[in-house]
Amino acid sequence: MIRIMGISAATLTFHGLFNNLKANESSKRHIITLAWDDGFKKSSILTAEIFEKYNLSACINVIATGHLSDFKIPDKYQVTEKGDFGLWNELKARGHEIMPHGYKHANLKNMPLKDAQDLIQACLDYFAKNLNDFKPERAIFSFPYNDSSPELEDWISDKVMAFRTGAPPVINPMPYKGQFRLTCVGGGPDSIEEDLEQKIKALLELPSGWLIYNTHGLNGEGYGPMRSEFLDRLLNRLVSIDSASILPMGKALAGVIK
Numbered sequence: 001m002i003r004i005m006g007i008s009a010a011t012l013t014f015h016g017l018f019n020n021l022k023a024n025e026s027s028k029r030h031i032i033t034l035a036w037d038d039g040f041k042k043s044s045i046l047t048a049e050i051f052e053k054y055n056l057s058a059c060i061n062v063i064a065t066g067h068l069s070d071f072k073i074p075d076k077y078q079v080t081e082k083g084d085f086g087l088w089n090e091l092k093a094r095g096h097e098i099m100p101h102g103y104k105h106a107n108l109k110n111m112p113l114k115d116a117q118d119l120i121q122a123c124l125d126y127f128a129k130n131l132n133d134f135k136p137e138r139a140i141f142s143f144p145y146n147d148s149s150p151e152l153e154d155w156i157s158d159k160v161m162a163f164r165t166g167a168p169p170v171i172n173p174m175p176y177k178g179q180f181r182l183t184c185v186g187g188g189p190d191s192i193e194e195d196l197e198q199k200i201k202a203l204l205e206l207p208s209g210w211l212i213y214n215t216h217g218l219n220g221e222g223y224g225p226m227r228s229e230f231l232d233r234l235l236n237r238l239v240s241i242d243s244a245s246i247l248p249m250g251k252a253l254a255g256v257i258k
């Protein structure tokens, strides 16, 4: 008798296989997104390589003008080199998600509404011009400093598919059609390894939920970094958890928004 992975061919009907696949898919009750902000060149290249090792897409949120020579460093955690749109297009072609994280990484809440709207629009326009296949209606805008106002959230809601700002809530509901406000948590300025472990543990103890954890760089780069070895070990462990999916934000939402 032919045996496939210990199952007899007689029991492995197409129907049975299909049901097994469906059961596997519906067993996903937790989503973990590591949202890599600011677009550090060195860390982004390494992050993408580590995610690829596990056949995963990384969620990389970049500043439109971060690579330009006249880019003004917005805070003391962003002193190292940013990637450019050559790199972002390459990583996107390799299956990673590249999404907007502001035109120049200004705190949009702390300025007149019109100025903030103009900066968001300039960011989306820059992406449309420089990132292959970029469509605002499929984009998730991650607010710099995870800081937004009700007025800005209201305004941006019909410009992009969704936006990301700071918690609360710490845990998002599982993706649903019409979900456009996503929230995240994060840590720093030192290593986030312990905090991230705790947040993932707490998520997995819930019946269901979607944790978006704001990460930045690897091996000392950016606000609240982690070691590349830690990321490698973490992904290695997470991919073996049946209830969990590791997804970028857009891909998670695309499953429910046609």
Ligand SMILES: [Zn+2]
Pocket: 037, 038, 101, 105, 144, 145
């Ligand atoms: Zn940022």
